[in-house]
Every structure is written in structure tokens, then in C-alpha cells.
Amino acid sequence: MMCLYKPELQATAKDLDEVKALTKAGADAIVLGNQQFGNRVCGDFTLDQVKSATDWLHLEGKRIYIMVNAIFHNDHLKQLPDYLKTLETFGVDGIIAGDQAIFQLLDELNLTLPLTWNPATLSTNYQTLNFWHQRGLKRATLSNELSLDAVIEIKQKVAFPIEIQVHGMTCIFQSKRKLIRNYYNHIKEDYNPEQMRFIKEDKKDDTHYPIFEDGNGTHIMSNEDLVMIEYLDQILEAEIDGLLINGILKTKSYNEKIVSIYREAIDTYLNNPRHYQIKKSGWRQAIEDIQPEQRAMNTGFYFKEQIY
Amino acid sequence: MTTRQKPELLAPAGNLEKLKFAIHYGADAVYIGGRQFGLRSKAGNFTFDEMREGVAFANKYGAKVYVATNIIAHNENLEGAHEYFKNLYEVGVSAVIAADPALIQSCREAAPDLEIHISTQASIANWRTAQFWKNEGIPRVVLAREVSVEEIREMKEKVDIEIEAFIHGAMCISYSGRCVLSNHMTSRDANRGGCAQSCRWKYDLFEDGNDDDISLSEQADEKYTMSAQDLSMVEHLPDLIEAGVDSLKIEGRMKSIHYVATVVNVYRKIIDTYFEDPDHYQIDPAWIDEIWKAAQRSLSTAFYYNEPTDKDQLFGKPDRIPKYDFAGLVLDYDQQTQIATIQQRNSFGVGDEVEFFGPHFYHFKQTITELWDEQGESIDRAKHAMMTTKIKVDQPLKYYDMMRKQK
Ligand code: SF4
Numbered sequence: 001m002m003c004l005y006k007p008e009l010q011a012t013a014k015d016l017d018e019v020k021a022l023t024k025a026g027a028d029a030i031v032l033g034n035q036q037f038g039n040r041v042c043g044d045f046t047l048d049q050v051k052s053a054t055d056w057l058h059l060e061g062k063r064i065y066i067m068v069n070a071i072f073h074n075d076h077l078k079q080l081p082d083y084l085k086t087l088e089t090f091g092v093d094g095i096i097a098g099d100q101a102i103f104q105l106l107d108e109l110n111l112t113l114p115l116t117w118n119p120a121t122l123s124t125n126y127q128t129l130n131f132w133h134q135r136g137l138k139r140a141t142l143s144n145e146l147s148l149d150a151v152i153e154i155k156q157k158v159a160f161p162i163e164i165q166v167h168g169m170t171c172i173f174q175s176k177r178k179l180i181r182n183y184y185n186h187i188k189e190d191y192n193p194e195q196m197r198f199i200k201e202d203k204k205d206d207t208h209y210p211i212f213e214d215g216n217g218t219h220i221m222s223n224e225d226l227v228m229i230e231y232l233d234q235i236l237e238a239e240i241d242g243l244l245i246n247g248i249l250k251t252k253s254y255n256e257k258i259v260s261i262y263r264e265a266i267d268t269y270l271n272n273p274r275h276y277q278i279k280k281s282g283w284r285q286a287i288e289d290i291q292p293e294q295r296a297m298n299t300g301f302y303f304k305e306q307i308y
Numbered sequence: 309m310t311t312r313q314k315p316e317l318l319a320p321a322g323n324l325e326k327l328k329f330a331i332h333y334g335a336d337a338v339y340i341g342g343r344q345f346g347l348r349s350k351a352g353n354f355t356f357d358e359m360r361e362g363v364a365f366a367n368k369y370g371a372k373v374y375v376a377t378n379i380i381a382h383n384e385n386l387e388g389a390h391e392y393f394k395n396l397y398e399v400g401v402s403a404v405i406a407a408d409p410a411l412i413q414s415c416r417e418a419a420p421d422l423e424i425h426i427s428t429q430a431s432i433a434n435w436r437t438a439q440f441w442k443n444e445g446i447p448r449v450v451l452a453r454e455v456s457v458e459e460i461r462e463m464k465e466k467v468d469i470e471i472e473a474f475i476h477g478a479m480c481i482s483y484s485g486r487c488v489l490s491n492h493m494t495s496r497d498a499n500r501g502g503c504a505q506s507c508r509w510k511y512d513l514f515e516d517g518n519d520d521d522i523s524l525s526e527q528a529d530e531k532y533t534m535s536a537q538d539l540s541m542v543e544h545l546p547d548l549i550e551a552g553v554d555s556l557k558i559e560g561r562m563k564s565i566h567y568v569a570t571v572v573n574v575y576r577k578i579i580d581t582y583f584e585d586p587d588h589y590q591i592d593p594a595w596i597d598e599i600w601k602a603a604q605r606s607l608s609t610a611f612y613y614n615e616p617t618d619k620d621q622l623f624g625k626p627d628r629i630p631k632y633d634f635a636g637l638v639l640d641y642d643q644q645t646q647i648a649t650i651q652q653r654n655s656f657g658v659g660d661e662v663e664f665f666g667p668h669f670y671h672f673k674q675t676i677t678e679l680w681d682e683q684g685e686s687i688d689r690a691k692h693a694m695m696t697t698k699i700k701v702d703q704p705l706k707y708y709d710m711m712r713k714q715k
Contacts, residue, residue, distance in 0.1 A: 071431050071433055071452070071454075071483055071486070072433060072434045072436070072437065073433045073434050073454070073455070073459060074434050074435055074459050074462050074463070076434065077434055077435070077436055099434070099437060100432075100436075100437045100440040100441070101434055101436035101437045101439075101440060103440055104436045104437075104439060104440050104443075105436065120486055121380065121485060121486055121487075121488055121499060122380055122407075122408070122430075122485055122499075124380050124381065124382050124383075124408075124499075125381050125382055125383045125385070125386060125408070125410050126383060127381075127386055127409070127410030127413060127414075128381070128408055128409045128410040131409035131410065131412070131413055132409065144488075145488055145491050145497065145499075146382065150382055150383050150384075153383050154383065172487070172488045172489055172491070172492050173482050173486070173487045173488070173489050173507075174482055174483050174486045174487070175481050175482045175483065175487075175534070176454040176483060176611070176615070177481060177536075177615065177616050177620075177621075178615070178617075179481070179534050179621075180513075182616075182617055182618035182621055183513065183532055183618065183623075185617065185618045186530065186618040186621070186623055187524075187525075187528035187530050189524070189528065195515050195516070196515070196516040196517075197513060197514060197515050197516060198513075198514050198516065199511040199512060199513050199514070199532055200511060200512045200514065200523070201493065201509070201511060202509065202510045202511060202512065202531065209511075211513075217483075220489070222492060223492060301491070304495065305495065306491060306495050306496065306497040306500075306502070307495060307496050307497070307502060308496055308497040308500035308501050308502030
């Protein structure tokens with residue numbers, strides 16, 4: 001029987017070069033944005049660059065989603081309508097947002113930009129997602145703190161495409177405060193915004209949480225990189241629609257390689273699940289080989305119990 | 309000159325006793341947690357019977373009871389929601405505070421007449437989002453702690469919805485709901501009540517590319533941390549009132565009776581004083597002193613005026629706040645003999661300087677000169693928890709008045 005299911009392999013990009021490189025490496029869709037409206041974008045795209053990326057991707061038969069996922073304050077709302085209207089004229093394939101103001105805005109401006117609902121940590125159950133679906137979402141990104149079983153149950157109980165992250169670091173904290181700058185002020189050191197930083201838990205030398213500031217505040221990223229390459233069978237079996245590789249704070253060459261590995265793994269599984277089983281440890285090894293020294297790998301919360 | 313309605317003073321109540329004190333000391337409404345769907349899993353949480361008693365008590369004062377059902381649910385948490393909301397409605401609470409639309413919807417289906425307020429966990433920070441909820445038929449939103457007084461004013465101008473805003477207490481340094489530090493560091497789900505306060509831990513901060521073994525924090529001899537000072541609007545309350553805030557909210561379902569009574573007492577006094585004569589309103593330093601008697605951390609106005617700086621954070625050792633103990637609860641007072649019956653809450657004795665206080669900012673200090681136990685035997689110290697004592701006092705007292713003592 002012919003399988004109609006075709007997952008979308010998505011990757012974030014920091015600039016036009018990376019857009020092209022990741023597409024050639026096998027991404028079906030590219031995710032990008034500008035920190036003015038997007039949380040944790042990999043690099044700032046001007047509107048002109050968004051247009052170039054869109055045109056280029058569409059020629060290649062690929063899709064583009066724009067991150068508009070900031071937690072909006074009144075000030076954001078002043079320029080947001082124009083931004084959204086422009087994105088619509090570019091014909092981008094969708095916007096990614098997680099603030100309820102977006103429903104209002106799309107309605108009021110009569111825009112047909114497809115909405116991927118992504119409120120970071122708040123996308124945790126099927127009833128909630130069905131609620132937002134009734135308000136207009138077209139797709140939803142699930143929170144990273146869910147078990148794979150919960151993801152699969154959600155997939156079974158909603159009638160629209162869902163996406164999960166399968167690779168890269170995840171955001172574990174967002175503050176509106178400038179928590180790095182404040183610290184530098186406190187210890188009377190000069191703060192260099194270009195400098196990359198990480199924090200370690202006290203007396204836990206093997207921890208490594210990247211921390212950075214952008215226009216939306218301070219973000220802390222996970223201690224490990226999520227690596228789901230060996231569990232794609234379960235994800236693809238459940239017909240999860242979008243698989244995201246988050247390349248934030250990684251080099252272009254790393255991201256390129258990762259995308260190509262996932263591309264190959266997905267295609268292999270869809271063609272012949274048995275071949276996937278044979279080859280998956282090799283892919284895992286290939287990832288390990290290029291993994292930055294400080295970045296441990298794990299499977300996030302997909303197989304982990306949480307208490308509360 | 310203002311023609312505003314008095315805003316509601318909303319206080320936390322971790323258990324039935326705290327509920328009674330909060331209301332007796334002047335709260336117009338309290339928020340509590342039940343046994344399910346609430347974030348403060350350790351806050352003592354009410355059974356339905358206790359809620360019923362709480363609602364009956366509140367009704368006598370014309371006060372309201374709200375129930376926090378503010379977890380971000382996973383699939384497995386949804387079960388029982390209908391029945392729970394139905395029960396809450398039958399118990400007679402005035403509203404639930406929710407962030408997860410799944411629970412909002414369950415509540416609507418199970419108890420269509422039960423009011424729903426959107427929790428701060430939803431991080432509502434702009435007027436359109438407030439408008440969204442207004443269009444959904446929601447009468448009130450609790451704002452994100454990241455909004456300024458000016459932003460609130462604009463929201464109130466643009467949207468006809470009740471706004472509830474925090475005025476006092478501890479707070480997340482993250483956007484509420486957007487922090488899963490605990491999930492990662494301790495496997496405890498912060499958005500279902502498991503927060504381990506990881507933001508207040510000590511960390512080492514490193515700069516990439518520099519010598520990996522020595523952190524900046526080590527060089528500076530100052531650990532990296534993200535601990536927020538507590539919020540207090542004690543010196544600025546009229547700004548929030550004038551911006552149009554409908555409900556002024558105090559944080560702290562885990563806090564003591566002494567804390568709740570003290571803080572409520574101060575803000576009640578401020579609101580009432582302001583409304584008596586807004587044009588000539590002046591801060592009384594005694595109110596600020598009083599707040600500090602309950603304060604547990606340094607205080608800040610957080611985002612209300614400026615983006616917070618390092619001065620609004622806590623670094624280094626925990627700061628030393630003069631701490632008072634709740635020494636005793638006044639149960640009775642005999643006018644003739646001027647002797648008060650006092651239930652011991654913390655050790656005190658003859659020679660101690662104590663302070664009595666009660667609702668309406670009633671206060672006096674005295675030294676304990678004569679002390680008896682329940683049998684009328686003269687004693688030196690009241691050492692046993694909850695023991696009944698009698699004290700000769702300088703001024704009249706009433707049930708619910710409290711006695712505190714510096715630690
Ligand atoms: S760790 Fe801190 S910021 Fe995070 S949820 Fe807990 S109290 Fe809030």
C-alpha cells in the first residue's frame with residue numbers, strides 16, 4: 001500500500017546562506033524570524049531577506065515559516081500589523097506565534113497567513129489544542145516537556161497537523177529581564193553582547209546551560225541537546241507531521257550535517273523500516289562525531305517521568 | 309479628582325485559618341487552592357468542606373472566594389475536571405483562576421455560571437490579548453508581572469475588562485509559565501506545581517572561548533543567580549489605582565498568618581486612606597515600617613516603572629530583614645481586668661517587648677509584665693505551642709488581634 005504520510009522536516013536558519021545550505025541538505029521547510037517579533041530566532045532577517053528567502057525556497061519547492069512568537073507587549077502591537085501584512089504579500093507559508101493577540105490580529109486584518117500555534121511551554125494537552133484550533137490555528141507545535149506517549153495521544157485526538165522538536169537544544173527559561181547584563185553591572189564588568197555564555201549548576205561540573213539575551217529578554221537553553229535520531233520510528237509510526245531541528249547556537253556546518261542525517265533517516269524509514277533499524281546506530285554515531293564537546297545528548301522528556 | 313470605584317483587595321489564603329484572617333484584616337476577596345488543578349501543591353489546600361466553611365465566613369463579610377485552578381495540564385490531568393468545577397460551583401465560590409484553555413472549557417461546560425479569571429500563568433502582557441479574552445466572555449484577566457503602570461493604563465483605555473495585578477509578594481523572575489528550570493534540573497514540573505525555585509539557586513557563569521576552568525563568577529567572587537526581590541507597591545499604590553486596576557493582588561498562599569494579616573492590614577489602610585481624600589493622600593511612614601515587619605526579602609517595584617536592573621535582584625547572601633515572630637493570637641479580652649487571653653504561637657515571656665495589632669491598623673507596644681497560664685498560675689514564659697495564656701495589657705484588644713515580637 002502506498003503511504004500518504006510525508007512528514008515535514010523543518011530546520012531553523014540564521015541567514016540566507018544557511019537557508020540554502022539546510023534546504024540542500026534536505027530540509028522541507030525553514031523556520032526563521034527577527035527578534036523584534038520572534039523569540040529565540042537564530043539570526044535576524046530583515047523583511048528584504050525574508051522576501052529573498054521566501055522566493056528562493058518556493059522556487060525549490062520548499063516552505064518557509066516566520067517566527068512571530070514573542071510574548072507581545074502593547075509596543076509590539078504598533079508595528080505588528082504592518083509586519084504581518086507584508087509577510088502575507090510575500091506569500092510565506094505560515095507564521096509561528098504563541099500570543100493570543102495573534103488570533104485577534106489575523107481576524108481584524110483579514111489575513112489568511114496560516115498560523116502555527118507555538119506557546120512554548122503551554123502546548124501540553126489535546127483539549128487545549130482543540131480549543132485553539134477552534135480559534136483558528138492551522139498547525140500546532142507541542143511543548144518539549146511532554147512524553148512521547150502524550151505526543152502520540154495528542155496526535156490521535158486532534159484533526160490538524162502537529163509538530164515536535166527532534167533535535168537541538170530547547171528553551172527552558174525566558175525572562176523579560178536582562179539577567180546577564182544585570183549580573184555584569186552587579187560585578188562591575190563590561191558586558192559584551194556578542195559574547196556567548198553558559199551557566200553551570202553549582203558543583204555540577206558537567207552541566208552546560210547556554211544563556212543569552214535578545215530583544216525579548218533572557219533565555220536559558222537546555223543542558224543537553226535533544227537527539228531523537230534513534231527513535232524516529234516511533235515518531236514516524238505515529239505520523240507526527242512536523243519534525244523540527246533547532247539549530248540555535250550551532251554552526252552552519254553542524255546544522256547542515258544534522259539535517260542531512262535526519263533526511264536520510266526519515267526517507268530510509270519511510271521506504272523500509274527494517275533498514276532504518278539497521279542503520280540508526282550509525283546515524284547516532286555520525287551525530288556523536290560532530291557533537292560539540294560540551295553538549296551532551298539525550299531524549300529530553302520523551303521518555304522521562306516528571307513529578308509535581 | 310477621582311471618581312473611581314475602590315478596587316478590590318485580593319489576598320492569598322493557604323488554609324481556612326489564613327482565609328479568616330485575611331478577610332478579617334480587610335481583604336475584599338481571597339484566593340485559595342483546592343485539592344486538584346492548582347499550582348501550590350504544598351499550600352495546605354482546601355477540601356470542599358473547608359471551602360464551604362470559607363465561603364460562609366467570607367459571605368458574612370461580603371467578601372469573595374476565588375479558587376486557583378492554574379496548572380498547565382497534560383492529557384492525563386484532564387480527568388475529573390468537569391466534576392471538580394461542578395463541585396466548586398456548588399460550594400459557592402465566586403470565580404476560578406485558570407490559565408489552561410482545557411480547564412477553562414471544562415469549567416464552562418460543567419459550571420456555565422462560574423466566573424473564570426485568566427491566571428498570570430498565561431502571561432497576558434498586551435491589550436489585544438486582554439481583548440481576546442474579553443471577546444471570549446471572560447470578565448477578568450490577571451496580568452503578567454512584566455507590564456508597566458503605563459501599559460496597564462493603555463489596556464484599560466482600550467479594553468473594557470477587569471484587570472487584576474500583583475501589588476506585593478514573591479515572584480517568578482521568568483515570564484510565569486515559561487520557566488521549566490525545575491523540570492530540567494529536578495524532574496519536577498513547574499507548571500503543575502512542582503517548581504523547586506531553581507532560579508534562586510547559585511550558578512557559575514562562563515564566557516565561551518575563555519579559559520573553561522575558571523568561570524566569571526569565580527573571578528568576580530560572586531555566584532550567578534536569578535533571584536528576584538519581592539514586589540511591593542506600598543509606596544505607589546495610587547498609581548495602580550489611577551491606572552484603573554480593578555483588583556490589587558497580594559501573593560503568598562504559602563505565607564504565614566502573620567504575613568497575610570500584616571500585609572492585608574497595610575494595603576487596606578492605604579486604599580481606604582486614599583479614597584477618603586485622593587487629592588491630599590500622603591504616605592504614612594508607619595505603613596512602610598509595618599510592611600517591613602513581614603517582609604521576607606528586599607522589596608522592589610519590579611516592572612511597574614522601569615525595566616528591573618541588578619538592584620531589583622538578590623545576589624550574595626540572603627539579605628537580613630528584621631524578622632518578627634507571630635507570638636500570640638488574642639482570643640478574648642476582659643475590659644474590667646484588662647486581661648487578654650492569648651493563644652501562644654511562638655515562645656514569649658515576662659520582660660519581652662511585644663507589639664499588638666489588629667484590623668484598621670490598630671497598634672500598640674508594651675512590655676509583658678504579668679503572665680498567667682490557663683489555670684491562673686503565674687508563669688515566666690509561655691513555652692508550649694498553642695497554650696492558652698493570660699496577659700495584662702495596656703490597651704483594649706479583640707479576638708483576631710495579634711501579638712508579635714522581634715526575633
Ligand atoms: S524556578 Fe523561579 S522563575 Fe522558574 S517557575 Fe520557579 S520560581 Fe518561577
